[in-house]
Amino acid sequence: MIALAAAAVIVFESTTNNPALPQVVVRSAPEQGQLTLHLRAPGKLGPPIFADIRRSHGKLILTPRFNLSRGKTYRAILSIPDRPQVVADYTVPRREGLKSPEIVAIWPTTKTVPANLLKFYLHFSKPMREGREIFDQIHIVESNGKRVHSPWRRQELWSEDARRLTLWIHPGRIKQGVNLRERFGPVLMPGHSYKLVLDPSIRCADGLPLGKSHMHEFRAVSEDKQKPLPQAWTLEAPATNSREPLQIKFHEPIDRAMVERHFDLHAPNGNRIQFTAETRSGDAVSLLTPKSPWVSGNHILKVSQYFEDLAGNTRLRIFDRDLTKPSGTKGEATRYFAPVPR
Known part of the structure; x- marks a missing residue:
């Protein structure tokens, strides 16, 4: 040495x-x-x-x-x-007793995504090794076995605990008229089936590899060119004096991470309600479960103007448009609901 x-x-x-x-x-x-x-x-x-x-x-x-x-x-x-x-x-000395990392979840969970899907979220069982080589270890593979050429925006976006990677499909392959799309075409094509493939060489912070490849199958459908409008969602009110979840039906798969980041709940007295979020029905339904029981009276669901759907659209603009010219009223969108006696 x-x-x-x-x-x-x-x-x-x-x-x-x-x-x-x-x-x-x-x-x-x-x-x-x-x-x-x-x-x-x-x-x-x-x-x-x-x-x-x-x-x-x-x-x-x-x-x-x-x-x-x-x-x-x-x-x-x-x-x-x-x-x-x-x-x-x-x-480097070997360390006994350490477990290899595992894939815990891949978002979106839906098996059908718009062809202009903007990002995946990869959840690991332990903190992972950071480094841009990971973009060479994750692939989108067509049904004929051919890898999609250079699909990723090669910028690392890890959660604070290094357990979740936000994996962006390169916006230049999504936006119409951009050189990358004109040269290489879109990453996903409507009607085509794909696999997201993670190499076994991906390592955690302890240096241990996944050890086996992981595949996530999905199918692309037509591009999503619609704004996500909170006023069109269906809210099913929970029971008073319970911790039943507020159920929100979006009528399309949504970005679960955006729910966690851009939704707020407020009680009738104006206090913010702490809650946990999960999705079901292929990410088309979200369940917001409060930390404390619901009280009677009108509650408010606030949705940030930065909330995006799977294609990166917000209620102010479509992702594949001039971002300097938003259309719509800026600020939070609000929906009211009242827990019901049972």
């Missing part, structure tokens, strides 16, 4: 009691030296891994941004102009 060449020394140091996240330290590092870290495989080296590099008190320090994979060997390389490279290898 230590290599010498002239005065330069490479050392792997663990500073967090986590051997999967060591610092690579070059002592007496020359100013022009460049340090990289690579996964070492039989007969070849992988590309440089994502890492932060800094200089401090004559040392060059590389810190991986994510945990290294348990049981794998990595090679640090110090490149110095007109001098031999300095190398050092490090094998």
